[in-house]
Amino acid sequence: MIRARGLEKRFGATRVLTGLDVDVAEREFLVVTGPNGAGKSTLLALCAGLLAPTRGELEVAVERGEIGYLAHEPLLYRELTALENLHLYGRLYRVPERHERIGMLLGRFRLWDKRHERVGELSRGLAQRLALCRALLHEPPLLLLDEPFAGLDHEGAEVVDEELARGRATRTLVIATHDPDRVAGLATGTLALA
Amino acid sequence: MSRYAADVAALARKDVLLELRSRDTLPAMLLFVVSALVVFHFSLPEGSSDVAAAGLLWIAIVFTALLGLSRSFAAEREQRLLDALVLAPCDRSAIWLGKVVSIVVFLALAEAVALPAFALFFRPVGWETVAAVALANLGIAGVGTVLAAMAAASRARELLLPVLFLPLAIPIVVGGVGATVADDPGRYLAFLGLYDGMFAILSWASFEYVVTE
Numbered sequence: 001m002i003r004a005r006g007l008e009k010r011f012g013a014t015r016v017l018t019g020l021d022v023d024v025a026e027r028e029f030l031v032v033t034g035p036n037g038a039g040k041s042t043l044l045a046l047c048a049g050l051l052a053p054t055r056g057e058l059e060v061a062v063e064r065g066e067i068g069y070l071a072h073e074p075l076l077y078r079e080l081t082a083l084e085n086l087h088l089y090g091r092l093y094r095v096p097e098r099h100e101r102i103g104m105l106l107g108r109f110r111l112w113d114k115r116h117e118r119v120g121e122l123s124r125g126l127a128q129r130l131a132l133c134r135a136l137l138h139e140p141p142l143l144l145l146d147e148p149f150a151g152l153d154h155e156g157a158e159v160v161d162e163e164l165a166r167g168r169a170t171r172t173l174v175i176a177t178h179d180p181d182r183v184a185g186l187a188t189g190t191l192a193l194a
Numbered sequence: 195m196s197r198y199a200a201d202v203a204a205l206a207r208k209d210v211l212l213e214l215r216s217r218d219t220l221p222a223m224l225l226f227v228v229s230a231l232v233v234f235h236f237s238l239p240e241g242s243s244d245v246a247a248a249g250l251l252w253i254a255i256v257f258t259a260l261l262g263l264s265r266s267f268a269a270e271r272e273q274r275l276l277d278a279l280v281l282a283p284c285d286r287s288a289i290w291l292g293k294v295v296s297i298v299v300f301l302a303l304a305e306a307v308a309l310p311a312f313a314l315f316f317r318p319v320g321w322e323t324v325a326a327v328a329l330a331n332l333g334i335a336g337v338g339t340v341l342a343a344m345a346a347a348s349r350a351r352e353l354l355l356p357v358l359f360l361p362l363a364i365p366i367v368v369g370g371v372g373a374t375v376a377d378d379p380g381r382y383l384a385f386l387g388l389y390d391g392m393f394a395i396l397s398w399a400s401f402e403y404v405v406t407e
Contacts, residue, residue, distance in 0.1 A: 076275075079212045091204045092204065092283075
């Protein structure tokens with residue numbers, strides 16, 4: 001699903017990734033760990049196609065629109081409600097039976113009661129759950145999650161645990177996290193960036 | 195409605211909804227254009243020609259548009275929302291066209307106030323001025339959206355957008371002033387139409403490269 005050889009990424013004079021080789025097979029669950037600045041978020045952005053490598057090869061065997069991407073920011077419009085955001089993305093991502101899919105996800109992430117609230121009024125944890133709904137909305141075969149547990153309370157983290165376990169058999173997951181123990185039971189591989 | 199048109203409509207609707215709720219841009223544009231016309235009214239000497247007044251109208255329109263354009267990618271920039279939009283399987287030019295539609299709406303609203311104010315302070319506004327303003331809006335929004343997207347990715351965005359936009363707005367001012375004061379406004383309106391068409395094609399084709407690294 002993902003194959004990188006000699007991957008390098010620089011931002012100006014700063015070298016973030018150097019000579020990285022990665023192989024992620026279909027339906028693999030790769031956990032990317034490393035200290036701040038090691039390049040975890042950069043690697044996910046490269047895999048998503050949001051950044052271009054400075055050097056090296058990177059092949060991702062899915063089309064644009066088949067990637068679910070969770071970044072540090074929720075990538076949601078703060079002035080729109082949860083429902084309006086999901087409908088906008090649902091339309092752009094060509095989600096079939098959009099209303100049903102959105103309703104189901106909001107229910108699973110325990111956000112149904114918050115559906116008419118603007119994202120800017122949601123707490124950090126609720127916005128993070130909604131961001132996960134957005135990333136999962138189009139049932140992507142490849143899911144790239146950058147710190148999915150950031151800002152979540154116990155209930156929120158449990159919801160994400162359930163969601164990760166649910167998608168374990170059907171999709172490829174790459175998760176960047178500072179808490180690899182949380183997903184140790186699901187992971188099939190670990191990539192430690194220095 | 196085709197998928198492309200539906201995407202454009204959804205994106206434009208989103209921008210209008212964001213503005214209705216945040217009221218960040220339109221009130222500033224309205225206040226600016228009226229203030230500018232008031233300042234021009236008092237700075238233009240008594241008995242000045244209509245040609246000078248027409249020039250001031252177009253200066254006010256171009257700088258009001260610049261104000262709107264500078265805010266056009268504010269939400270996307272501040273919350274990195276372009277990342278989610280460019281990952282969507284929709285045609286990336288739909289993002290450009292959605293933005294163009296919303297900017298045209300905001301410009302039209304600002305001009306719905308500016309043109310009567312101009313008529314009040316200076317001289318009546320004819321059909322040729324209204325037609326020129328409508329054509330100019332398309333050109334301003336088409337070119338300005340691409341430049342605003344480029345500037346949004348830059349640290350010096352407040353400086354970059356005027357530096358890029360104002361030279362490209364010169365033909366709009368030439369066409370607009372010409373259509374407003376000339377005896378034969380048709381050729382100036384045709385010139386504005388040609389500008390719109392040419393830059394619409396260029397902007398539509400180049401937007402994909404602007405929003406990807």
